[in-house]
Amino acid sequence: MRYVIIGGSAAAISAIEAIRSIDRESQIELFSDEATPLFSRVLLPYYIAEELSKPLLNFRSSDFFEQNKITSHLGVRIKEISSESNTVTAENGEAYPFDKLLLATGGNPIIPPIQGIQKEGISTLKTMADAEKIYQWKGKRAVVIGAGSVGVESCISLRKRGMEVTLLEQLGHVLPTVFDEEAASMIQKRIEDLGIKTVTGEKAIQFSGNGHVESVVTESREIKCEMVVLAVGVKPAIELAKKVGIEIGSLEGIKVNAEMMTNVQDIYSAGDVAETFDITRESSWINAIWPCAVEQGRVAGLNMAGKKTLYIGSFRRNSIGNFIGVPAISMGLTRAETCSTCEAGESFQEIKRRTKDAYKKLIIKKGRLAGVILVGQTQKAGLYQILLKKQIDVSEYIPVLMSRNLNFMDILPLIRRNADRFTETEYKEIMDTGL
Amino acid sequence: MKILVVDKNKCTGCHQCELWCGTEIASVSKELYQAIREEPHPIPRVYVEGKDFALQCRHCEEAPCIEACPNGTMRRDPETGLVYVNEPTCIACWMCVMVCPFGIINPSASMKVAIKCDRCRHMGYPICAEVCPTQAIKLEERKDYRTKAF
Numbered sequence: 001m002r003y004v005i006i007g008g009s010a011a012a013i014s015a016i017e018a019i020r021s022i023d024r025e026s027q028i029e030l031f032s033d034e035a036t037p038l039f040s041r042v043l044l045p046y047y048i049a050e051e052l053s054k055p056l057l058n059f060r061s062s063d064f065f066e067q068n069k070i071t072s073h074l075g076v077r078i079k080e081i082s083s084e085s086n087t088v089t090a091e092n093g094e095a096y097p098f099d100k101l102l103l104a105t106g107g108n109p110i111i112p113p114i115q116g117i118q119k120e121g122i123s124t125l126k127t128m129a130d131a132e133k134i135y136q137w138k139g140k141r142a143v144v145i146g147a148g149s150v151g152v153e154s155c156i157s158l159r160k161r162g163m164e165v166t167l168l169e170q171l172g173h174v175l176p177t178v179f180d181e182e183a184a185s186m187i188q189k190r191i192e193d194l195g196i197k198t199v200t201g202e203k204a205i206q207f208s209g210n211g212h213v214e215s216v217v218t219e220s221r222e223i224k225c226e227m228v229v230l231a232v233g234v235k236p237a238i239e240l241a242k243k244v245g246i247e248i249g250s251l252e253g254i255k256v257n258a259e260m261m262t263n264v265q266d267i268y269s270a271g272d273v274a275e276t277f278d279i280t281r282e283s284s285w286i287n288a289i290w291p292c293a294v295e296q297g298r299v300a301g302l303n304m305a306g307k308k309t310l311y312i313g314s315f316r317r318n319s320i321g322n323f324i325g326v327p328a329i330s331m332g333l334t335r336a337e338t339c340s341t342c343e344a345g346e347s348f349q350e351i352k353r354r355t356k357d358a359y360k361k362l363i364i365k366k367g368r369l370a371g372v373i374l375v376g377q378t379q380k381a382g383l384y385q386i387l388l389k390k391q392i393d394v395s396e397y398i399p400v401l402m403s404r405n406l407n408f409m410d411i412l413p414l415i416r417r418n419a420d421r422f423t424e425t426e427y428k429e430i431m432d433t434g435l
Numbered sequence: 436m437k438i439l440v441v442d443k444n445k446c447t448g449c450h451q452c453e454l455w456c457g458t459e460i461a462s463v464s465k466e467l468y469q470a471i472r473e474e475p476h477p478i479p480r481v482y483v484e485g486k487d488f489a490l491q492c493r494h495c496e497e498a499p500c501i502e503a504c505p506n507g508t509m510r511r512d513p514e515t516g517l518v519y520v521n522e523p524t525c526i527a528c529w530m531c532v533m534v535c536p537f538g539i540i541n542p543s544a545s546m547k548v549a550i551k552c553d554r555c556r557h558m559g560y561p562i563c564a565e566v567c568p569t570q571a572i573k574l575e576e577r578k579d580y581r582t583k584a585f
Contacts, residue, residue, distance in 0.1 A: 014502070040505045046526060052506075056524060059507040291534060294502040317503075317534070322527030322547050329533045378542060382499075382535035408537050409485035429495045430536070432438055432577060433488075 001026040002097055003304060004088055006078050006240070007104030008032030009041060010290055011271025011297035013060060015102050018301025020068050028070050029096055031088070035075035036128045038064055042290055044131040045150070046323065049157035081244040083264050100266050100304040103241055103254060104297065107234030107272040107288055112145075116207030122228040125154055139226025140164055143216045145204050147174040151231030152187075153323060155196050158229070165196045166223050168216065170203040178318045180334045182352070183359050183375050190326045199223075234288060236273040249275035253286040258310040260300035268304055270296035279313035279391060280332035280370045287314040315388065319378075329381040332388055333363050333371035353402060360402065367395035380406050387411060390421040408433075436516040437574050439554065439561060441489050445571035448487035452563035452572060453479040459562045460555065475545035480552035481563045482539060489563065489572055491552035492539050494518045500531035500540065500551075509549070512556060519553040 003019060005012045008030060016028060039057040046052040055062075065072045073090065080089040087095040109124035111117060121137065123130050134154075140163055144155040147169035155167045167174070173184040174191065188198055199218070206217040207228065216223045236253040238246075247263040249255040253275030260268050271293035278285035292314045302309040320328040336350050349364040358376030362369060362384075369388040374381055383406060387394055392414050394401060400410050412430075419427055454467070461477035462470035470477050481491040498518050500509045508524045509531050511517065520531075525548040532542045532549060541550040555561040564572040 010505075042505045043526070052526070057506065059505060061507070290505050291499075291503045291530065298502075317530075319529045319533045321529045321542075322544075327529060327542055327544065329529065331533070378529060378532055379540070380538040381529075381533045382540070383538045385534055386536035406538075407482070407484040408490055408539075409488055423497075425496050426536075428577075429493050429497075432493055433441060433490060433537075 001305075002099045003028040003102070004096055004098035004100075005030045005102045005104060006032075006088065007102070007106055007271065007273075008034055008037055008072075008074070009104065009106055009271065010059070010293035011104035011106075011274075011300070012102065013038070013064070014294040014297030015104065015268075015270060015301035015304070016068055016070060018298045019305045022302065022305040022307055025069075028068070029073065029098075030065070030070050031073045031076050031078050031090065033075065033077045034128060037072060037074050038062065039128060040290075041126065042149075044125055044128070045153035045157040047131050047157075048125075048135050048154070049160040049323075051157075051160070051323075078240060081240055081267070083244050083267065086266070098266075101268065102297075102300055102304065103246075103262070103267065103269040103273060104271045104293075104300075105237040105240060105273045108237045109230065110233045110235055111230065112204075112232050114204055114207060116209070116213070117230075119207050119209055119213040120211055121209075121213040121226055122207060122230065124230045125150055126234070134158075134227070134229060137227045141225040142166070142227045142229065143168055143204075143223050143225045144229045144231060145216070146231035146233065147171075147198070147200070148177060148231060148233060149175065149318060151229070152191065154229045154231055156191070156194060156324060158227075159194055159196050166216075166225070167191065167196055167198045168202060168204060168218070168223070169198070169200045172201050174198060174200065175318075175320075177316075178320075178330050178334065179328070179373060180361065182354065183328060183330065183361070183373050186357075186359060186375050187320060187324065187326050187328060190324060194325070234272060236275070236286060236288075238273060241269070241273075249284050251275050251284065251286050255284075259303040259308065260296055260311055261303065268300040270300040276311065277313040278315055280315045280365075280388070285314065287316050289317060291317055312389065317385065319381075326375065327378045328373075328375040329378045330373045331371065331381075331385055332369065334373065335371075336363055351398060351402060362398070362401060364394070364398070367393040369394055377404070383408060383411050387414065390418060392418045392421065436494070436577055438494060438577050439491060439564060440573050440575045442571045442573070443488055445569040446483075446487045446489055447569060447571070448483055449568065450483050451566050451568055452481045452489050453483055455562050455566040456481045456552075461550075475543075478541050478543055478546075478550050480539075480541075480550065489567075490537060490539060491563065492518065492554070493537060494554060499534040499536065503530040503534045505530060515556060517554050517556045518551075519556060520549050520551060522548045525549055 040059040254269040272288035299311040361373040363371035372384040457477040457479035458470040
């Protein structure tokens, strides 16, 4: 068997580990356009903040390729895939045959069509090269456009380096896809306490400056700056897939089945590029987050190595940790309205509790958790996560789930009752407690 | 591999396991009378859940915490199979906390690391099992519960 993996981040590495858990010997070739291997993209803001040096950005040890007998082609871009000859062709023209191919090409940062965007001192933050460039920038004032996870962490990293930072978000509040307004306001307060200026509900319409950026212009103000980080999101890198006729979903991601295979036999896809079934939305979605990439990579890898495994489906999960300084975790849907698939008349509840520094919200759909937001007290977040992931009926357990003392013992009866929703290993693990 | 198993009938909810885990593993002083007054307060790796059930990390075979960790801080000891936090590299992002189905990873705000049981991997015998007065906590070989009817 010859495996070819395109991509070198979470989904790719996870797939390799899965393949190697079954097949120790077959040839695996990995192609990544990043010259630096095995670093964690989500940690780039930590690098800019000088909190982590380069070696500490790695999520696997530097001998990973050697240990797993991987032939790695780093800094090598694949320009073409042929599904007839089952080969991939690198930019230098060399062709490599495969029996099973994984497309873990991730996402490309979105470059919004704003006048003056090509000016110097404006960058996205996706690659190691981007991080190094931003790290080297000289100047005192920065604007970060987009208050998603990358945007918020970027502005904190620049602030930690002593810069004057403005965070600009066109939607109504920070982290608009991660938190609801209430939770976001608690986090926004923390961001502002760090000395970052936040501007929400305003759109950048122009970058001014002569060659180098000098300011960001919105409808109502001009913000002087020497640097701009663009963090308005990523879109799946589907160029290769499109050319070979792989089916693209309505959200512009690569469509995969439950085995993570595309519509082309022997070509699989996983991670930020893949469009999968979202169990909270009950529809196709792109959940471009680390845990989903790892899970999908594993399922793809197992199937590629011949062990039939089905993906349970994806759902969004985000944790705001110490870097921002407010413990907050959010999963699934953030607000009832986003549940567009919910038919009229279906029971649909939002249950909230807010105290001074803590906030908890559950979104219940058809008796099952469709979204959870926790700010402050987060240690038991994993209990909600497993109930949501397994779509267990919790309608009789709402007071328990809203309780301050929720613990594993409380949800055990629910898990037992729904044993059939767990894999053998998962269930064994739970029963091993001695209960 | 061997894991810690609790006999619910024998657990009296006395919290001795928490007390001694906190002292022996988490405290700086290692003396109970001092540990109790230490700041930051030592965090035990075992929790008496409800009234009477001691729970600590299960060292899952398919460990969601390892999968969620973005920089390989949560790892498995290849020799023993035990899952542990490599504390010096922990960035306190709490991704592991978010996915632990048992809720036994403590996001320590004061220590800025994820804290959980490593089954006393550097010691001869887990402290919680050693101090349990009724021997409710025992070290046993992992069983296959799926064969049982439930």
